Amino acid sequence: MTATADAGQVNSGRARARRAGAGRAKAGRVDTGRVDAGRVDADGFRRALAVHAAGVVIVTAQSGGIPVGLTATSFSSVSLEPPLVSFYVDRSSTTWPSLRAAGHFAVNVLACDQADLAARFARKDVDRFAEPTRWRPGPLGAPLLQDVSAHLVCLPYETADVGDHILVVGLVAEARVHGPGRPLLYHQGRFGRFIAHP
Template sequence: MTARNVASDLAPRPAQNVAPDLAPGFASNAAPDLAAGRDRSDGVGADLFREALGRHASGVVAITAEVGGAPVGLTATSFTSVSLAPPLVSFYIADSSTTWPRLRLARIFGVHLLATDQADLAARFADRGADRFGPPTAWRPSEEGVPLIDDAIAHLICDRHETHAIGDHWLVVGHVRRALLNRRREPLLYHQGAFGGFAELP
């Protein structure tokens, strides 16, 4: 996996603030004994939990919607499939997200599976101070009005199916009404605070 470090405000996996401040290696040199990282009253310690989840490589998506005549969007690494029948997908978004108050108003949203060369776009959509839909972001509205990001490897147009508060995050479940595929591109991945892609094994 080729990687590029990124400092960003990603919409994280559940209970994980995907952050650039994770240090490599476990907090304890005694690999099988992680008792030092355990809070007996509330489970594992937050820093160790965040580091452990950061070791899970995940795909990277951009979530977009049109709210009040303006596009909104963010980067998420918590995207997953839920069901084939009906076709359901989900992602998590932090309760502290500055985008969530607007995104939660959307009844239809898009999930865009990003390609390897879209790391800059993923970082821009994770930056709270960025103009996410301004240049150089290339996008167009779908027939439903959802902003479609150019060159993503797949677009899923979803009706919002369910929304639940879980811990310090919101779980958003979408019912996929339409899918558009680009089969000629490779996926962008996120691992230990860096974006990257697949490398062929020898």
């Protein structure tokens, strides 16, 4: 009798957990009856995103003996254990195939006076590593840009297709801070500086 009651309680508990899990799964999904997903005004969406200030990094690598790099404003920390960081790259990027083929990459965190460098690595049809860009090979060969606030050398960890971008996650193998300089920010289509409250 006791065993039957215990089994019943266990089965009842499992059923409740399944119902609760199903409820949570439904709550996490977009109710397309209430929100017309994908029909947001494109200009309004861009304007809303533009008011969010973002830090600026340049992701660099060496692929086939050739240095490659791009500017990213989507850099983020992901995990402390293991140490993971991420950034997004447009699927149409001509630099991404070379970055993807590299055995590792470096994230160069830009200082507030490096707007010209950020703009250079965002341009097409230019030798991004030619003068006035100053850099040196890192411990694993990825280019490390001079005068940046910090750099992180990363091993490829995971990638995922997300909309029209690719999420790139890196496992940090080395992290160095070069100075307490203020960061370069990107806001409403322009680069700027961070000013701390007194």
